[in-house]
Amino acid sequence: MSLTNGMVFFFMALIFAPFIRYLWLADKQYHYRLTTEGLVTTYHDAIPDAAYAVVRGLAWFGVVVCIVGVAFLGPAALVGAGGMALGAFFFTGFKNVETTYESPVKNGHRHLIKVTRNRPFIACQSDVRTMGLRxxxxxxxxxxxxxxxxxxxxxxxxxxxxxxxxxERVLDGVPFASFESGKPAQLSDFAPDNTQPS
Structure with a gap:
């Protein structure tokens, strides 16, 4: 009996692991646009549209199962697995949602631009506060x-x-806009011929 339970668990994990990884914990695709007011960041899940189409198709199948079950068995069909079929209504419009947010910069003020090279990352921080925020x-x-x-x-x-x-961990551990921390660098250090990680 325990071998059967182990096999069932294994096959359930085999089915749901890709679903969880690629739909709930999906990688993000970022697009940045620098304006005079700051950085506009737009991102969405890096999931092919075909995956959303499959989920919508399965959701509509679940809706049909739910309606047919209620028609033949009455409201008792919504207990257990029928309740999951009822939840399929929420996935019929499943699509990739794009999120946009804006990170402001303060023109005319000194900024510290923190950079890491091994995993390329840039953090730009102002030394002035506006309404308590930098x-x-x-x-x-x-x-x-x-x-x-x-x-x-x-x-x-x-x-x-x-x-x-x-x-990044060292970068985040440094006090906000601390101009005495890190190794000073020039823009020319990041020219295409100098882009080897250090």
Missing amino acids: ASIRLHCALNKMHTILSLLMTQLPDSEIRVFKN
């Missing part, structure tokens, strides 16, 4: 795009300083 931009990027992004930031925020950190 402007902050955080983004991951391709190593070969760092020079372009930093050039845009330095053009828009000319009094900024670039500091290089070993990794």
